[in-house]
Amino acid sequence: MINHNMSTFDRRRFLTMTGVLTAGALALAACGTDDSATGGAAKEGKKVETITFGVVSISDYMNPLTNTSKRVHWITDPVVESLYTYDASLKSIPLLADGEPEISDDGLTWTIKLKQGVTFHNGDPLTADDVVASLTFVSNPKSTSDWTTFFAYYVKSAEAVDKQTVKITLTTPFGVLRSHLTNLPIVHKAFVERTDTTMGTGPFKVDKVAQGRQVTLSRNDAYHGTKPELKGVVFEAIPDPATRLVNLREGKIHIMTDVSPESVALLKQDSQITVHEVDAPSDIITYFVANKAPFDDVKVRQALAYAMDRKGVRDIVYAGTAKIAQGPVGPAVEGHDSSLQIYGEAPDYAKAKALLAEAGVSSLEFTLMVTSDAVMKNVGQVLAEGWKQAGITCTLEVLDFSPWVKNWASGKYQMAMTGFESGFGGGRTAVTVLGPMSSKNPLNFGYKNDEVDKLLGEAWATTDDAARVEACKKINGILANDAIMIPPVYPRLVVAQRKEISPLDEKLMGVSRVSLPPVHSV
Amino acid sequence: MVMTRVLPRSRTSRLRVPRMSALTWSGLVLLLLFLLLAVVGPLVAGTSTARTGDTLAAPGAAHLFGTDHLQRDLFARTAEGARVSLLVAVAGVGFGLVVAVPAGLVAGYFGGRWPDDLIMRILEALQALPLFVFALFVIGVTGTGDSQIGPVTLTSTTKVVLLLGVGFIPYFARVTRSATLVEVQEDYVDALRVVGVPRWRIIAGEILVNVLPPVLVQAFLWIGVAIFAESALSFLGLGIQPPQPSLGNILGDATGYMLLGAWWYSIIPGLVILVATIGFNLVGDGLGDALDADNRR
Numbered sequence: 001m002i003n004h005n006m007s008t009f010d011r012r013r014f015l016t017m018t019g020v021l022t023a024g025a026l027a028l029a030a031c032g033t034d035d036s037a038t039g040g041a042a043k044e045g046k047k048v049e050t051i052t053f054g055v056v057s058i059s060d061y062m063n064p065l066t067n068t069s070k071r072v073h074w075i076t077d078p079v080v081e082s083l084y085t086y087d088a089s090l091k092s093i094p095l096l097a098d099g100e101p102e103i104s105d106d107g108l109t110w111t112i113k114l115k116q117g118v119t120f121h122n123g124d125p126l127t128a129d130d131v132v133a134s135l136t137f138v139s140n141p142k143s144t145s146d147w148t149t150f151f152a153y154y155v156k157s158a159e160a161v162d163k164q165t166v167k168i169t170l171t172t173p174f175g176v177l178r179s180h181l182t183n184l185p186i187v188h189k190a191f192v193e194r195t196d197t198t199m200g201t202g203p204f205k206v207d208k209v210a211q212g213r214q215v216t217l218s219r220n221d222a223y224h225g226t227k228p229e230l231k232g233v234v235f236e237a238i239p240d241p242a243t244r245l246v247n248l249r250e251g252k253i254h255i256m257t258d259v260s261p262e263s264v265a266l267l268k269q270d271s272q273i274t275v276h277e278v279d280a281p282s283d284i285i286t287y288f289v290a291n292k293a294p295f296d297d298v299k300v301r302q303a304l305a306y307a308m309d310r311k312g313v314r315d316i317v318y319a320g321t322a323k324i325a326q327g328p329v330g331p332a333v334e335g336h337d338s339s340l341q342i343y344g345e346a347p348d349y350a351k352a353k354a355l356l357a358e359a360g361v362s363s364l365e366f367t368l369m370v371t372s373d374a375v376m377k378n379v380g381q382v383l384a385e386g387w388k389q390a391g392i393t394c395t396l397e398v399l400d401f402s403p404w405v406k407n408w409a410s411g412k413y414q415m416a417m418t419g420f421e422s423g424f425g426g427g428r429t430a431v432t433v434l435g436p437m438s439s440k441n442p443l444n445f446g447y448k449n450d451e452v453d454k455l456l457g458e459a460w461a462t463t464d465d466a467a468r469v470e471a472c473k474k475i476n477g478i479l480a481n482d483a484i485m486i487p488p489v490y491p492r493l494v495v496a497q498r499k500e501i502s503p504l505d506e507k508l509m510g511v512s513r514v515s516l517p518p519v520h521s522v
Numbered sequence: 523m524v525m526t527r528v529l530p531r532s533r534t535s536r537l538r539v540p541r542m543s544a545l546t547w548s549g550l551v552l553l554l555l556f557l558l559l560a561v562v563g564p565l566v567a568g569t570s571t572a573r574t575g576d577t578l579a580a581p582g583a584a585h586l587f588g589t590d591h592l593q594r595d596l597f598a599r600t601a602e603g604a605r606v607s608l609l610v611a612v613a614g615v616g617f618g619l620v621v622a623v624p625a626g627l628v629a630g631y632f633g634g635r636w637p638d639d640l641i642m643r644i645l646e647a648l649q650a651l652p653l654f655v656f657a658l659f660v661i662g663v664t665g666t667g668d669s670q671i672g673p674v675t676l677t678s679t680t681k682v683v684l685l686l687g688v689g690f691i692p693y694f695a696r697v698t699r700s701a702t703l704v705e706v707q708e709d710y711v712d713a714l715r716v717v718g719v720p721r722w723r724i725i726a727g728e729i730l731v732n733v734l735p736p737v738l739v740q741a742f743l744w745i746g747v748a749i750f751a752e753s754a755l756s757f758l759g760l761g762i763q764p765p766q767p768s769l770g771n772i773l774g775d776a777t778g779y780m781l782l783g784a785w786w787y788s789i790i791p792g793l794v795i796l797v798a799t800i801g802f803n804l805v806g807d808g809l810g811d812a813l814d815a816d817n818r819r
Contacts, residue, residue: 242778262591266782316577316592372666372759374775381592381765385571398763403665 048501050232053514054244054253058237060211061195064185065137068146068425074257074514075215075235079121080185080200083112083131084178088507090428092182096126096201098164101181103463107173112181114164118224120188121205128160133189135168149435150180150425154460175463179429183511203228213237241374248273254501257514259494260374261319267496277321278509279332280493281423283433284325284379286486287408287416291446294366295414299359301483304415307352309386311345313488317378322489327480328433330490332423332510334465335430335472342480349390356391365393369413371404375491376419383488411445419491423512430472431460437479447484542808549804556798560608563601570594570602571765578784588786590772591779600791603767604798610679610762611748614686615741621687622694623737627725629695630702630733642699645692653689654751660685661760678763682755686748697740701733739809746802753795769795 059071064080066072085095094100096118102111118126135158138147154177156169170177188199197206203225204217217233236253238244241260248256249270259267259275267275288295295301310324323331326340356364370380377398384394399407401418408416422432436443438456452475459471479485493509505515542550564570573593574585581588587596629641661681669676676684705711706729714724749769755761756770764771769791776787 240777242781245781260778262779262782312573316573377764378592381571384765385573388571396764397667398759399665399667403667 048254049230050234051230051254051501052234052236052252053255053257054236054238054247056237056239056241056244056258058212058215058235062197062206062209062215063187063191063193063195064198065134065147065187065192066145066195068149068422070257070421070424070512073424073512075217076185076198076200077202077513078204078217078233079198079202079206080187081202082182082184082186083114084182086182086427086508086511086513090507090510092178096131096186097181101178107175107461107463108170110168110170110177111161112166112168114166115224116164118201119222120201121199121220121222122188123222124188126186126201127163128166129163130189131166131186132158132160133192134184134186135166137192138184146425147184150184150431173461176429176431176460176468178463179427179431183425183427204230204233207232248496248498251498251500254498255504255514256496259496261317261321261494264319264321264494272499273496274499274503275494275496276504276506276509277492277494278506279323279330279490280421280510280512281330281332281426281428281432282419282421282491282493282512283328283330283333284376284417284419284487284489284491285328285433287413287436287443287445288447288484289411289414289445290484292414294361294364296446297359297361298482299355300361300364301486303352303355303359303361303364303390304387304392305343305483305486306348306355307387307390307392308343308486308488309347309382310343310488311347312382312386313379314345316382317375318489318491321494322491325487325490327476328437328485328487329430329472329476330433330487332428333426333430333433333472334428334469335434335459335476337473337476340477340480343486347386347390352390352392363391363393365395366414367395367397369397369399369404369407369416371418372398372400373419376417379419379488380417409443421493421512423510427511429468430476433485434459434472434475434479437475437484447482449478449482452478543811545804546808546811549801549806549808552797552801553805554801556604556608556794556801559601559794560604563597564605567598567601568595570598570767572598578779578782578787580784581786581790587790588784590775590787591784596772596787596790599767599772600769600794603769603772603791604794606679606762606766607749607752607756607769607795607798608745610683610752610768611686611745613683614748614752615690615745617683617687618690618694618744619737619741622691623698623730623733625691626695626698626737627702627730627733630699631706631721631725631729633699633703633706638699641695645695648688649692651689653686654754656689657682657685657751657755658758658760661755666760666763678761679766682752682761685755686751689751690744690748693744694737694740698733698737701736702729705729705732735813736810739806739813742809743803743806746799746806749798749802750795769798 055074057071058075059069062072064072064076081095083095083097084092087093096115098113098115114126114128114131120126135155137143138145139151139155139158141148141152154170154172154174156171158166158168161167185200191199197209201224203220203223205220206215207218208216214237215235219228219231238247241263244256245263247253264275267273288301290296314320314322314324324345326342327337329335368380368384370376380396384396387394404418407413426432434456435441437447437452438444439448439453455471455475459468462468493512495504495509495514497504508515571594574589574595575593576585576589577593578591579585579589585595585597587600590596590599625641629638632638664681666678669681710728711724714728752761752768753770753773756768757774759774762768762771772791773788779787
């Protein structure tokens with residue numbers, strides 16, 4: 001007889017598993033739709049001593065000097081501080097620095113004195129050596145730190161003049177350094193290359209890191225500034241947005257980051273919850289390989305830009321929370337031009353077809369490489385469907401972030417798109433967005449515009465903020481006309497919090513920061 | 523040819539129409555419903571990527587299964603997803619059969635000798651890797667996008683088909699081998715050997731025909747497993763890539779919308795997966811029972 005034992009066993013186990021999974025799914029669905037869970041946890045009048053953030057994910061590398069993503073910085077922001085910080089109007093003011101920097105007449109040397117009496121969490125005093133260690137690390141292109149975008153090749157050297165004075169020597173005048181020094185964390189020199197934890201001078205210190213899952217911070221009682229009332233902060237990684245939402249409504253977390261657009265309306269109906277929607281450097285970045293067909297022709301890129309369904313992306317993917325985009329620079333970034341009006345909300349298919357005809361392209365087919373997060377996948381699908389109406393065939397290539405970056409950095413794409421918070425590294429400057437538009441930038445794939453190159457040089461060199469804004473505004477206009485970066489919308493930063501903690505500072509959210517509320521009681 | 527007429531007859535066409543149990547009937551109904559959706563559904567529904575203008579609309583006269591978060595008709599997407607999932611499952615099982623049946627035939631024919639040992643050790647090594655973990659590993663390494671192997675480009679769909687097929691090979695090969703081991707004991711095989719019929723003709727011409735029924739019953743059962751596995755991979759974002767729908771990626775997209783009241787978005791594709799897997803299993807079980815009854819006779 002034929003032996004069916006193995007296959008029969010597997011089939012039965014499979015059927016059992018199917019049954020169990022079905023029952024489990026129904027049970028979960030029943031739990032998930034239970035409205036009685038709404039807003040139960042926090043007791044009125046009880047002082048909140050520890051607040052809990054529900055974040056999408058927590059990086060395995062707990063070093064704010066290695067990357068500029070929210071996965072690290074929302075967690076390490078209370079732990080580390082910078083030489084300068086933002087005041088209530090987002091103006092840069094001294095924090096660890098003792099006053100304004102002394103800049104030489106040629107703009108190539110910056111001398112910065114450090115504040116006295118600042119100590120790290122282990123009691124070591126903050127010295128020039130610590131600042132030099134952080135600066136040297138991020139200025140070394142081989143360090144693979146995201147911060148090299150902002151420092152490498154511009155910073156020639158950083159050296160300690162004495163225990164409390166740092167001298168930064170530049171290769172070229174680099175006025176935007178002030179902004180970078182307002183964002184760059186200064187960590188203890190022994191922690192510069194560590195990836196498991198970090199140490200700074202901030203109001204909270206790292207207590208425990210459960211890699212990828214949870215980070216616990218506790219109050220730094222020796223903090224040099226105004227001491228926080230909170231005893232601690234916990235960051236919980238809750239990848240599923242629906243689970244984060246339920247946790248917030250049940251009071252298991254106090255602050256929810258990365259609120260999915262479609263749940264904003266639901267959260268706004270909850271009397272226990274405040275939803276903050278803020279213009280922040282939350283960019284959708286699009287790139288073309290502009291030295292290869294079909295996107296070496298400006299008319300083809302413009303056709304794509306005119307046929308772009310911006311309204312569809314805003315209304316369907318972002319549930320109306322985003323703003324229609326014109327150029328690459330969004331409303332929270334220096335150089336944004338609110339008067340710029342090139343592309344309509346709705347696609348202009350007739351104009352797109354006319355441009356394609358002028359370019360001699362009878363049928364445009366291309367691949368759009370997007371990252372695999374839900375929002376980008378949705379944006380990609382809405383755009384592809386919109387372009388289809390103009391006779392343009394867009395095939396989506398959905399990749400995890402690492403392979404996406406690998407292909408992007410090596411130019412293996414036709415059009416690429418992703419979204420990220422650039423405020424942690426770039427603050428309000430447009431360095432992250434506009435940097436690759438310089439023909440000298442290694443991430444530039446074929447776009448060369450002499451005026452853009454000249455204006456970018458001026459923008460990064462000047463110490464005059466108004467002049468930088470003006471230069472970036474001009475660049476934004478040129479890039480929008482050249483359709484070399486065509487974000488469909490400017491997404492807003494959306495964070496939800498429970499009302500039993502003090503309101504978050506929406507001004508600081510304008511540079512992607514989620515400040516810790518000073519007082520936490522009803 | 524003259525010689526073969528006086529030889530003992532090989533046992534072909536043994537599967538008779540059996541009396542079906544209530545469970546098999548239920549399975550048949552479920553299976554027909556699924557096939558109706560997967561085969562006819564895409565023909566009557568509109569384009570699966572077209573927007574309707576309604577976001578997360580509940581099932582009703584305008585949209586039989588409701589709409590999804592990108593305003594697409596869920597009937598069109600579920601029907602297209604069922605078609606894609608069915609095609610991937612059938613292709614995966616087909617690929618598994620193409621490799622496994624010859625391997626099982628050779629192993630069974632040479633039962634106990636070195637070709638059998640060699641084939642069985644390879645199959646055991648393959649079987650030691652759990653199908654799903656194996657698929658996760660390969661897609662994790664190669665990525666969800668297209669993969670280039672020499673001049674050949676493997677799309678995400680092709681990768682899923684191949685992975686499912688590779689995962690099924692040991693199971694199909696074992697069944698084929700077992701059936702072959704039984705067949706080679708039959709008189710007609712000895713007789714064919716005696717009259718000098720080449721070995722390959724005995725295997726491919728006579729034994730193959732007689733081992734196919736149990737193998738095909740197994741294959742039928744595994745189509746249900748393949749639909750489930752494909753759905754699981756696509757649910758995790760590792761299988762069929764958007765905007766092409768599959769039952770798994772529709773279900774994956776639906777997570778999170780249950781809380782917003784869009785119960786249909788998760789429940790309907792979930793039910794279709796359930797109907798398909800149970801349908802294939804119950805009918806496969808019925809076929810297996812019929813085959814066993816025939817063997818006993």
